[in-house]
Amino acid sequence: MDELDLTSAESKATYDEIKAYILQKYDLKVSSLYIAQVKQKCGIIERENYNKAKSGDAKQPQCPSEKEAAIKEALIYFQML
Structure with a gap:
C-alpha cells in the first residue's frame, strides 16, 4: 500500500467537519441527529447506536x-454520496 493511499475511514468526514462546512457555507447549525437521519435516508450505513431510548415510542425531531x-450537499462535497 502506498503512503498516500487513504483507508475508507480516513476519507470520510466527521460529523464536526460536516457541521463546520454547513455553518460556514449556509450559516445554518445542524445537529448530529439530523446528519444521521439524512445519511440513513441516503443509504449510508451507520453503526448501531447502543444509547437507545428506553421507551419504544420516543419522539425524535425530523430534519x-x-x-x-x-x-446532502455537504455529503456530496465530502464525496460520501
Missing part, C-alpha cells in the same frame, strides 16, 4: 427540508 438539502 427540516432546508437543512436536509444543506447536509
Whole structure:
C-alpha cells in the first residue's frame, strides 16, 4: 500500500467537519441527529447506536427540508454520496 493511499475511514468526514462546512457555507447549525437521519435516508450505513431510548415510542425531531438539502450537499462535497 502506498503512503498516500487513504483507508475508507480516513476519507470520510466527521460529523464536526460536516457541521463546520454547513455553518460556514449556509450559516445554518445542524445537529448530529439530523446528519444521521439524512445519511440513513441516503443509504449510508451507520453503526448501531447502543444509547437507545428506553421507551419504544420516543419522539425524535425530523430534519427540516432546508437543512436536509444543506447536509446532502455537504455529503456530496465530502464525496460520501
